[in-house]
Amino acid sequence: xxxxxxxxxxxxxxxxxxxxxxxxxxxxxxxxxxxxxxxxxxxxxxxxxxxxxxxxxxxxxxxxxxxxxxxxxxxxxxxxxxxxxxxxxxxxxxxxxxxxxxxxxxxxxxxxxxxxxxxxxxxxxxxxxxxxxxxxxxxxxxxxxxxxxxxxxxxxxxxxxxxxxxxxxxxxxxxxxxxxxxxxxxxxxxxxxxxxxxxxxxxxxxxxxxxxxxxxxxxxxxxxxxxxxxxxxxxxxxxxxxxxxxxxxxxxxxxxxxxxxxxxxxxxxxxxxxxxxxxxxxxxxxxxxxxxxxxxxxxxxxxxxxxxxxxxxxxxxxxxxxxxxxxxxxxxxxxxxxxxxxxxxxxxxxxxxxxxxxxxxxxxxxxxxxxxxxxxxxxxxxxxxxxxxxxxxxxxxxxxxxxxxxxxxxxxxxxxxxxxxxxxxxxxxxxxxxxxxxxxxxxxxxxxxxxxxxxxxxxxxxxxxxxxxxxxxxxxxxxxxxxxxxxxxxxxxxxxxxxxxxxxxxxxxxxxxxxxxxxxxxxxxxxxxxxxxxxxxxxxxxxxxxxxxxxxxxxxxxxxxxxxxxxxxxxxxxxxxxxxxxxxxxxxxxxxxxxxxxxxxxxxxxxxxxxxxxxxxxxxxxxxxxxxxxxxxxxxxxxxxxxxxxxxxxxxxxxxxxxxxxxxxxxxxxxxxxxxxxxxxxxxxxxxxxxxxxxxxxxxxxxxxxxxxxxxxxxxxxxxxxxxxxxxxxxxxxxxxxxxxxxxxxxxxxxxxxxxxxxxxxxxxxxxxxxxxxxxxxxxxxxxxxxxxxxxxxxxxxxxxxxxxxxxxxxxxxxxxxxxxxxx
Ligand code: ADP
Ligand code: ZN
Numbered sequence: 153x154x155x156x157x158x159x160x161x162x163x164x165x166x167x168x169x170x171x172x173x174x175x176x177x178x179x180x181x182x183x184x185x186x187x188x189x190x191x192x193x194x195x196x197x198x199x200x201x202x203x204x205x206x207x208x209x210x211x212x213x214x215x216x217x218x219x220x221x222x223x224x225x226x227x228x229x230x231x232x233x234x235x236x237x238x239x240x241x242x243x244x245x246x247x248x249x250x251x252x253x254x255x256x257x258x259x260x261x262x263x264x265x266x267x268x269x270x271x272x273x274x275x276x277x278x279x280x281x282x283x284x285x286x287x288x289x290x291x292x293x294x295x296x297x298x299x300x301x302x303x304x305x306x307x308x309x310x311x312x313x314x315x316x317x318x319x320x321x322x323x324x325x326x327x328x329x330x331x332x333x334x335x336x337x338x339x340x341x342x343x344x345x346x347x348x349x350x351x352x353x354x355x356x357x358x359x360x361x362x363x364x365x366x367x368x369x370x371x372x373x374x375x376x377x378x379x380x381x382x383x384x385x386x387x388x389x390x391x392x393x394x395x396x397x398x399x400x401x402x403x404x405x406x407x408x409x410x411x412x413x414x415x416x417x418x419x420x421x422x423x424x425x426x427x428x429x430x431x432x433x434x435x436x437x438x439x440x441x442x443x444x445x446x447x448x449x450x451x452x453x454x455x456x457x458x459x460x461x462x463x464x465x466x467x468x469x470x471x472x473x474x475x476x477x478x479x480x481x482x483x484x485x486x487x488x489x490x491x492x493x494x495x496x497x498x499x500x501x502x503x504x505x506x507x508x509x510x511x512x513x514x515x516x517x518x519x520x521x522x523x524x525x526x527x528x529x530x531x532x533x534x535x536x537x538x539x540x541x542x543x544x545x546x547x548x549x550x551x552x553x554x555x556x557x558x559x560x561x562x563x564x565x566x567x568x569x570x571x572x573x574x575x576x577x578x579x580x581x582x583x584x585x586x587x588x589x590x591x592x593x594x595x596x597x598x599x600x601x602x603x604x605x606x607x608x609x610x611x612x613x614x615x616x617x618x619x620x621x622x623x624x625x626x627x628x629x630x631x632x633x634x635x636x637x638x639x640x641x642x643x644x645x646x647x648x649x650x651x652x653x654x655x656x657x658x659x660x661x662x663x664x665x666x667x668x669x670x671x672x673x674x675x676x677x678x679x680x681x682x683x684x685x686x687x688x689x690x691x692x693x694x695x696x697x698x699x700x701x702x703x704x705x706x707x708x709x710x711x712x713x714x715x716x717x718x719x720x721x722x723x724x725x726x727x728x729x730x731x732x733x734x735x736x737x738x739x740x741x742x743x744x745x746x747x748x749x750x751x752x753x754x755x756x757x758x759x760x761x762x763x764x765x766x767x768x769x770x771x772x773x774x775x776x777x778x779x780x781x782x783x784x785x786x787x788x789x790x791x792x793x794x795x796x797x798x799x800x801x802x803x804x805x806x807x808x809x810x811x812x813x814x815x816x817x818x819x820x821x822x823x824x825x826x827x828x829x830x831x832x833x834x835x836x837x838x839x840x841x842x843x844x845x846x847x848x849x850x851x852x853x854x855x856x857x858x859x860x861x862x863x864x865x866x867x868x869x870x871x872x873x874x875x876x877x878x879x880x881x882x883x884x885x886x887x888x889x890x891x892x893x894x895x896x897x898x899x900x901x902x903x904x905x906x907x908x909x910x911x912x913x914x915x916x917x918x919x920x921x922x923x924x925x926x927x928x929x930x931x932x933x934x935x936x937x938x939x940x941x942x943x944x945x946x947x948x949x950x951x952x953x954x955x956x957x958x959x960x961x962x963x964x965x966x967x968x969x970x971x972x973x974x975x976x
Contacts (some may be wrong), residue, residue: 156183156208159220161194162249163203173249174203175212177219186223189230191257193221204253206235227538229257231555233592240588246885246951246968247578255578256553267308269324270334271298290315290323295332308335348390350423351409353383354416369415375400375408383418390423442481445622446474452620453482456596457489457560464587464597466567466612469622470860471602471831472629472795476506479563480513482598483544487517491560491595492543496551496582498569505773505795506565510546521547521554524766549574549582552589559593562586567599567608568824573973581971583608602831602862603824606873609866610880632802632833632840634826634858638849639806650737650745655803655843659746659783663753667800667838668776669783671746672829673739674809676759676787677701677710680736684724691725697928703761704740714930742785742805750783758786788825790832797836802829807846807854814925815974816878819853823865826857877940879971885939885947888924888967889957890932900957900964901935907953908937916941944970 160173176194178186186192190205195218202224230238234256242249284292297314298304312320327333355365362384371377378398382389395405412418442450449467456463469475483493497506510518519533519542536542538555545554549572552562564572564583572582583599590597599608599617612619625631637652647653662669681699682691691700693711700709700718708717723730739759746755758772769789776784779798784790810821826844834840846854856865874881887908889901901921909918917940924934939947947970954966 156186157210158208158212158217159186159192159205160207160209161192161203161220162206162253163194163196163201164250164254165196165201173206175209175214175217177212177217179219182220182223185226186220187228188232188235189228191224191229193224194218195221203250204230204235204257206239206249206253229538229555231557233559233589234553234555236592237553237585237589240592241578241580241585243948244584244588245578245580245970246947252578255550268305268336269294269298269308269311270305270336271295272332272334288323288326290320291327294320294323294327298333348392348423349406349409349420350388350390351379351383351394351412351418351420352388354419365417369417371412373408373411375404376412379405379408380412380417388423391420440474440477442477443474443624443626445469445624446478449478449620449622450481452618453478453596453598454485456618457485461594462591462597464590464617465599466604466608466617466619467598467600467622468604468609468612468619468862469600469602470625470631471828472625472835473602473622474626475565475600475622476509479565479598479600480509482561482563482596483510483514486560486596487514487543489560491558492540492556493545493561493563494551494554494556494559494586495544495546495563496549496565496572496586497546498566498571499548499789507546510544514544517542518544518546519554521545521551552582552585559589559595561596561598562590563598563600565600567601568603568605570973575974577967579967579969579972581973603827604862606820606866606869607880610870629834630839631860632830632842634830634842634844634860636849636854636858637843637845639845639847650742650805651749651803652843652845655845656749658801658841658843659750659803662801663750663782665800665838668779668781668796668798669801669803670790670796670799670829670832671742671783671785671803671805672787672790673737673742673785673805674787674825675701675736675738676740676761677712677738678704678740678744679734680738682709682720682732682734684727684729685731685733686729687724687727689724689726691721695928695931697926701738702734704744705761713926737805739785739787746783746785753783754781756781756784758784758790760787760789763789795835796832799833799835800838800840802833802840802842804829804842804844807844808848811846811848811851811853816873816876817973819851819869819872822851823853823857823869826854827860827862830857830860882940882942883944884971885944885950886967886969886972887937887939887950887954888969889921889935889937889964890929890967891961891964892931892933893963894933896961896964897933897935900961900966901937904953904957904966905937907956908939908950911949911953912939915946916944 156178158175159178161176162173174194186205188205188207191202192205193200193202200221230253238249238252238256241247241252287295293315294311297311298306324333324335328335360368362381365371365380366377371380379394382394382397391402391405391409394409395402398405409418409420413420452465456465467475467478479495483495486493495506495510507518507520519537521530521533525533533542534555537545540557543556545551545556547554564586567583574580574582587597601608604612608617609619611617635654637654639652642652649656651659659669679702682702683689691709692698693700693714693716695716696711696713698711698713701712702720703710707720709720710717721732724732739757743755743757746753756772756776758769763769763772775781777796804826807822807826810825811818813821815821830840830842833842844854844857848854852868853865856862856868873879887904889897889904891897891900905918905921912918918937919940920937921935924936927934950968954968958964958966
């Protein structure tokens with residue numbers, strides 16, 4: 153253990169380009185308690201800044217070391233293993249530590265300093281206080297604003313705003329000199345604990361009943377009587393609740409309660425309540441007896457838990473094999489061992505079903521974290537975890553940072569999903585971070601998937617993970633029958649509809665049998681490009697190198713990358729002709745076609761366009777689950793993990809969208825997609841049927857998907873990966889240079905490329921610089937450099953090169969993405 157002489161503090165100014173922690177001396181009074189993960193206030197430049205203690209050192213780098221001013225939060229905000237994890241991430245993803253810590257601690261706990269101006273009440277009655285003659289006009293206005301404020305105090309910012317005057321500071325100083333006001337600094341957190349006014353009875357209700365109190369105190373007001381009655385019933389009740397129960401306005405309740413308080417009958421207090429994003433009542437958990445296959449996996453998990461040192465398991469189980477039940481039981485074991493658990497799920501639409509299972513099983517011990525929570529909800533859930541009130545965290549990728557103490561297990565459900573990769577800085581992969589965290593905390597990692605990523609399965613084959621299988625569906629339900637439909641033949645037979653004859657008749661049959669249908673297409677909107685048939689002009693986004701998508705509901709053309717919108721022109725902007733035609737299909741088009749062919753069926757659509765609002769996902773899925781709709785049409789959001797027993801038919805409108813992506817993962821994506829979509833069929837008593845339409849029926853991904861044959865798909869894919877030296881046989885770093893100035897990007901890219909080649913060419917294969925596949929995006933031109941090699945250890949100098957370029961050229965930004973999922 154190092155002697156604590158200096159603290160290493162990572163100052164929380166994300167704009168700061170340096171990655172190094174700063175050294176501060178430690179005042180004696182906090183020396184014993186100060187630990188890594190404490191949030192502290194330190195002098196920084198001309199101001200004070202907050203930061204996190206990330207370590208200790210015996211030698212300071214500079215001579216003139218300043219001291220820590222104070223500990224902001226007594227509680228350790230970032231537990232030690234997470235500090236270690238952050239340092240590792242900073243090296244792995246070439247991202248400043250401050251940025252990573254910012255991502256680990258929710259925004260709510262960040263504090264800002266504000267100045268509070270308080271009127272000195274003891275001076276209020278002084279003569280000169282009342283004498284306008286004593287003050288300059290601005291000073292007089294300040295005094296009156298303060299007098300009229302609720303508590304006789306105002307924030308500096310508010311005062312400034314009220315007075316529409318930037319130069320009030322000297323006036324305030326003068327008032328302070330005269331002893332009229334105080335100017336104080338106050339730290340405020342962005343999000344506060346939520347407080348509500350609650351009333352409690354000051355009497356023992358068994359001694360004095362309602363009648364006695366009313367008589368004794370002569371309570372006549374009927375509102376006061378009603379309030380008193382409720383309080384007698386409940387001992388404690390919030391005023392908001394009272395107002396709802398009694399149907400009286402809040403202010404009405406408040407004034408009557410105040411009157412009761414004045415007579416010392418009740419007490420009014422601010423009580424903290426937690427914002428609870430999960431508003432459903434818990435249901436009784438299903439009591440399931442594990443199947444033999446589930447038992448085997450659980451026994452294996454038991455064995456691993458006995459060993460406790462960073463074990464890793466891949467649960468490769470077909471869709472519907474009951475993986476959730478395994479997670480639940482594994483987590484239960486962990487809780488019994490006194491440890492905590494994190495369960496990562498790819499998306500919140502999916503989470504809602506799994507959240508339900510966990511909430512039903514473990515109740516309030518479960519905290520839910522995901523990006524759709526409000527800042528306040530997020531803060532409260534996070535606090536509950538930090539205080540160990542919640543021991544199980546279910547959430548999307550950033551939940552991997554949840555400050556769970558004594559973490560025993562991380563489950564990554566649907567580990568192959570792309571949503572685990574964060575596309576903004578820090579560009580981490582949650583599965584990889586989970587793996588590292590488990591190593592640091594010596595827990596158990598459980599990855600689950602029906603279609604494991606090639607990387608994960610490869611690691612399993614090499615012995616880094618224990619692979620365990622669930623080959624059968626629960627209750628021996630059969631795997632769905634998958635059929636490929638060759639759309640070229642449809643065209644030849646003169647069927648120009650987007651539905652093949654086979655899919656059409658299956659939809660008809662399913663509707664007739666009262667069974668539900670899912671139709672999948674990975675493109676939202678109505679048509680994906682519009683073209684003038686006379687001159688060949690394609691409508692493109694003026695800000696991006698992307699064709700615009702037509703949206704039927706709003707009659708708009710939209711850019712799916714930057715959000716640009718415009719009305720559909722009546723004439724071609726180029727040749728002024730009127731032969732504008734729509735090509736490519738999106739989910740809205742399917743909706744319209746279905747309406748045309750099956751006018752009586754009830755349709756739901758689910759894609760990015762109609763799920764932006766909070767709760768929209770859940771509402772659509774609820775409706776479908778309750779069988780209030782026959783057909784659900786959607787993008788990839790509907791492929792994942794959903795369990796709808798009523799669905800007997802799944803149609804993939806075209807498998808070619810993902811097959812034709814210019815990406816080495818196209819084959820893997822397509823296989824996963826068809827398998828996942830297929831997994832939605834036949835989960836109830838009716839066997840499932842899956843119809844996949846394609847122009848490439850011979851493609852190996854589709855051929856193996858038809859047979860639900862992961863092993864042979866993997867065997868074929870891994871050979872291709874090795875031959876072309878793609879992951880998992882190599883690692884890649886993608887560097888994107890961006891600027892609004894076309895010439896400048898090119899110059900920078902070439903310069904950066906030269907530096908990289910000079911330093912790294914011996915170690916790694918370097919491709920580019922060259923214009924990016926999408927050359928222009930959101931008005932920025934883009935060039936790329938790709939570095940590929942066995943391992944990317946030792947890439948840190950790249951951060952220095954990047955800094956060199958950015959400092960030299962203005963308006964240029966450089967993105968570094970380690971093992972990118974998509975390369976735009
Ligand atoms: P997966 O995640 O592997 O696709 P799920 O966990 O969604 O599968 O389980 C599929 C269905 O089987 C769920 O409705 C679940 O309640 C049910 N199930 C799971 N385990 C059992 C069991 N041992 N006995 C009966 N039903 C089970
Ligand atoms: Zn655009």
